[in-house]
Amino acid sequence: MSLKNVRLEVMKFLEKDVESLIEKYLIPIEKIWQPTDFLPNSEGDTFFEEVREIRELSKELPYDFWVVLVGDMITEEALPTYESWLMDVEGVNQVDGENPWAKWVRHWTAEENRHGDVLNKYLYLSGRVNMREIEKTTQYLIADGFDIGTDRDPYKNFVYTSFQELATYISHNRVAKIAKKCGNKQLGKMCQIISGDEMRHHHAYSEFVERIFKVDPSQMMMAFYYMMKQKITMPAHFLRESGNKISTAFEEFSNTAQRIGVYTSTDYVDILQKLITRWEIDKVTNLTDEAEKAREYLMNLPARMHRLSERIKIPENSFQFKWVEPAIVK
Numbered sequence: 001m002s003l004k005n006v007r008l009e010v011m012k013f014l015e016k017d018v019e020s021l022i023e024k025y026l027i028p029i030e031k032i033w034q035p036t037d038f039l040p041n042s043e044g045d046t047f048f049e050e051v052r053e054i055r056e057l058s059k060e061l062p063y064d065f066w067v068v069l070v071g072d073m074i075t076e077e078a079l080p081t082y083e084s085w086l087m088d089v090e091g092v093n094q095v096d097g098e099n100p101w102a103k104w105v106r107h108w109t110a111e112e113n114r115h116g117d118v119l120n121k122y123l124y125l126s127g128r129v130n131m132r133e134i135e136k137t138t139q140y141l142i143a144d145g146f147d148i149g150t151d152r153d154p155y156k157n158f159v160y161t162s163f164q165e166l167a168t169y170i171s172h173n174r175v176a177k178i179a180k181k182c183g184n185k186q187l188g189k190m191c192q193i194i195s196g197d198e199m200r201h202h203h204a205y206s207e208f209v210e211r212i213f214k215v216d217p218s219q220m221m222m223a224f225y226y227m228m229k230q231k232i233t234m235p236a237h238f239l240r241e242s243g244n245k246i247s248t249a250f251e252e253f254s255n256t257a258q259r260i261g262v263y264t265s266t267d268y269v270d271i272l273q274k275l276i277t278r279w280e281i282d283k284v285t286n287l288t289d290e291a292e293k294a295r296e297y298l299m300n301l302p303a304r305m306h307r308l309s310e311r312i313k314i315p316e317n318s319f320q321f322k323w324v325e326p327a328i329v330k
């Protein structure tokens with residue numbers, strides 16, 4: 001049987017459990033938080049005062065903080081790209097009947113959609129950012145699409161999402177901590193609750209991988225190996241600020257996140273280590289020779305990457321984005 005057909009069979013085999021995994025990892029719509037829970041109520045009498053408070057508190061947060069919050073929001077707002085990508089993965093099928101994997105993708109998307117929504121509204125009210133420039137970047141990013149090197153392979157895609165959900169957990173959680181430290185409790189709570197969603201999603205995708213390891217260990221190991229060898233590219237790596245396709249915006253956004261400690265190269269290595277531990281890579285049995293070698297490579301990778309990450313130098317000065325007005329450089 002071809003590798004592709006085995007994958008399709010494995011996806012089919014796991015289908016029966018997807019419904020219960022949706023229940024385990026996602027929250028029913030009637031119970032989950034909504035963006036308006038963290039924003040001024042526009043029907044209420046105190047709306048303007050609440051907005052004024054947001055604008056006052058926003059002045060306390062530094063330039064780099066806004067750049068990171070904007071970049072995080074744009075990454076969330078490119079959700080149409082991620083949903084369409086996942087819908088195209090082998091074994092996911094939104095056309096024929098009630099395919100459980102397609103249901104997972106829809107329900108996951110529905111939860112994710114609230115992240116960009118709440119951040120967008122907050123940024124709009126803050127008065128600290130140039131919304132039109134941000135909107136243009138978002139439109140460019142969705143129009144450009146992405147290539148995360150996973151092909152249509154479910155194994156590679158689930159490695160990617162396991163990694164990425166944990167990365168977004170870390171960055172939203174750190175943004176929350178900075179906001180709280182600067183006296184902005186409301187924004188802190190908002191980013192913390194987003195990070196909670198990301199953590200649940202991370203656990204879900206990690207369980208998908210765990211289950212695949214049980215039935216197709218060698219190919220699952222190879223998929224993990226391929227993804228880590230080529231490195232996990234961030235979903236917003238095609239980010240650009242203007243019409244110019246060749247742009248350093250993503251690099252500068254990453255530098256900014258690293259400079260204020262929201263997401264660093266050490267975090268990348270820590271995530272890799274967490275996945276290795278979670279999937280008990282050292283204990284997987286029934287591997288082919290090729291997969292044994294892949295395992296060895298993976299086991300040695302964190303230490304190797306750690307040494308490399310120590311050498312990375314981040315520019316000290318803020319990069320001037322069009323998204324955030326220079327007047328508030330601190």
Ligand SMILES: [Fe+2]
Pocket residue numbers: 076112115168198
């Ligand atoms: Fe998200």
Ligand SMILES: [Fe+2]
Pocket residue numbers: 112165168197198201
């Ligand atoms: Fe997520």
